[in-house]
Amino acid sequence: MTLTGSRGNSVPQDEPRKDVVIAGRYRLGKRLGRGGMGTVWRASDELLGRAVAVKELHVGEGKEAAGALREARTVAQIKHPHVVVVHDVVEDDGRHYIVMELVEGGSLADRLGADGPLDTGETARVGLALLGALGAAHERGVLHRDVKPANVLMEAGTGRVVLTDFGIARLAGSTTISETGAFVGSPEYTSPERMQGAAAGPASDLWSLGALLCAALTGESPFHRDSLGGVLHAVVQDEIRPPAQAGPLAPLVRGLLERDTERRLGAAEAQRMLSAYVTTGSLPLLGSAPAPAPGRPAVPAPVGWSPTERATAQTGPAAAPEPRAGLRAGLVAALVVVAVVGAVAVTSLLSRPAGGGRDTAQDDRPGRAPATATSAPRPPAASPVTATATATATATTTVTAPPPAPPAPPASAGKPAPAGYRRVADPAGFGLAVPQDFQRTTDDQRVFYVSPDGAFRIGIKVTPASPGGPLAAMRRSDANGPSNNPGYRANTIVPTTHDGLPAALWEFTWNGFSPAEGARHTYDLCWDENGRMYDVWVSAPVGRLTEARAHFDTALDSFTPGG
Structure with missing residues (x-):
């Protein structure tokens, strides 16, 4: 199949573009890929000293090019941790480029x-x-x-x-x-x-x-x-x-x-x-x-769902409607x-x-x-x-x-890490010490540092201060425990302090993610500081709670807002 560019124009043939500098700052390196819409190059932003990806758009002239850049700039306004970051949109020597983060x-x-x-x-x-x-x-x-x-x-x-x-x-x-x-x-x-x-x-x-x-x-x-x-x-x-x-x-x-x-x-x-x-x-x-807000119709379940599917939402394969x-x-x-x-x-x-x-x-x-x-x-x-x-x-x-070797997390000026741990200054705006081999991951709201075998999870969440303070927040979470976690038990909530600030400590046990792993236990402390609620927890299999408690205590002792 022939790849085509805009309005059916042929995609430009390969050109020796390595070491070309565009817009006075982006030096093109290795070509990473090419398709009908553009060619992507690994590049160096010589102004900021960072690696980037540069996409050369395969578009024509006039309105077509102007429309392409207008839409590219709109995409650049999308700010989300799971959307590729667009750093710049530039034109150089009649060619149009989108400069993006290099993932x-x-x-x-x-x-x-x-x-x-x-x-x-x-x-x-x-x-x-x-x-x-x-x-x-x-x-x-x-x-x-x-x-x-x-x-x-x-x-x-x-x-x-x-x-x-x-x-x-x-x-x-x-x-x-x-x-x-x-x-x-x-x-x-x-x-x-x-x-x-x-x-x-x-x-x-x-x-x-x-x-x-x-x-x-x-x-x-x-x-x-x-x-x-x-x-x-x-x-x-x-x-x-x-x-x-x-x-x-x-x-x-x-x-x-x-x-x-x-x-x-x-x-x-x-x-x-x-x-x-x-x-x-x-x-x-x-x-x-x-229930939906007044005046807004409820969204019906997809057609073809059986009564069992509607009642339990636990099915295997089933036929879709005609x-x-x-x-x-x-x-x-x-x-x-x-x-x-x-x-x-x-x-x-x-x-x-x-x-x-x-x-x-x-x-x-x-x-x-x-x-x-x-x-x-x-x-x-x-x-x-x-x-x-x-x-x-x-x-x-x-x-x-x-890829090059992933860079080590930046060191923080906060409390030093004990032996076997490393200090991280997390991009989410805090610092703490985590075990050397734990890896960072995240979802839309929280940050995790996880052991290689997945047994230990250090979690951190930063939110605006919650109504009622830490104790009320923990009690709300505890109230949902039996419905959300199979075998939820041994749950306690204790008012306490963290660095002199009001805090709440929540512990509980549940059946765990799988029978093979068995039951898990969680230590969770949250506190308010400068208008924010910081929530730090560690969870682990019940047979490894000594290690879990050590990770929990180290995380709390080393934790610093802002890194």
Whole structure:
């Protein structure tokens, strides 16, 4: 398949661009990848002395170029920890560039290819991160339109999930920075309404997320077929069955893959379900969220759900409803479009090498915000440069490059770390001492430092001061304990102080994440300081509480707000 640039212009041939300086500050280095929308280079920002990724856009002149840069600048306004950071948008010698953060690590597609499918906990963690990223984009009126494993980066050493390649993103009500009149995106992850030529909306990105979650659980999209026509038929008309590997996540997957956009699971409900699963290991009842505000209609459950699914939200694979007649007609129209166009424009994965560690920090405290998954972390692997071409209906090209060794966390001017620990100045705005081999990970609200085997989890959360103070906050969390944590027991809350400030200490035991691991115990202290509530906890198997208490005491003794 021929890759095309804007308005069908051929993508420029390879050029020796290494060591070229653009905009007076960005020195281009190794080419990381290329596709229909642009070429990505590893580069050095000589003004700030940092490594960046520079994407050279393949656009024409005049209005087309102006529109591309306008939309790129809008994408740059999206600020979210799971969206790739855009540092700059520049023009140099008639060429247009987007300067982005350089995420050292492979894509989710790389991860699946190297290590196989993810478990449900890790899949839920990835899904939760992507929901946050998409929500931030949608709030700005930006649709991604190409959510797929190749466009999800897994940062080496931290496991941070990053949504990238907004190259075919569209502003609501505007044209796209990709070529006019051609289909853009990856058909295996494209919603049926887009296949039919209908206007895309935020719900279209949620469909793509549902397909991505299936791919994470099985290794490939549920709509993968041997031909483009087969893919279109699968998306628009074939029966949809959540994969067996989805297990307890099957109701969520089915809700996202609802063909009727009016009935498709919304972002808020999907986030609620994933948050609960990541935190407690079980999916809440569908529709068990608080009643909608007066005057706002309740969102119906997806069609085709059995009474058992509606009542328990714990199913295996089940059949999706028959598509409506309009969708069948749309399939014919979509196939005609394919016959006329003759090719589907594709975008490239402009990613970094696989080998980033898996996040392991799952919070086992009830009533808390979303946490991360439970599989054990692994140190980043130093892999040679690899290039992989995927000859599927998405015609994706992947080029990866080896990462440098991850930098050590910056030292803090705070209290020194005892033997066997290192002091970290966390980007979230605090400092503490953690064991030498613990790795940092995070979700949308909290930071974790996790042992290599996943047994020990040091968690930190910083929020505005809570009504009623630390004691009231702990009591609210304790009240949710029995409903959120199986076997919740041995729970105590004690008012105390931390560095002379009012604090509350909460302890509890529960059945743990799996029978193999057994019961876990958590020590949790929170206190108010300068208008903020700091919450620090350590959880571990009940057979290793001596070590857990040592980590807990060290974290508290060394903790300093602001690093």
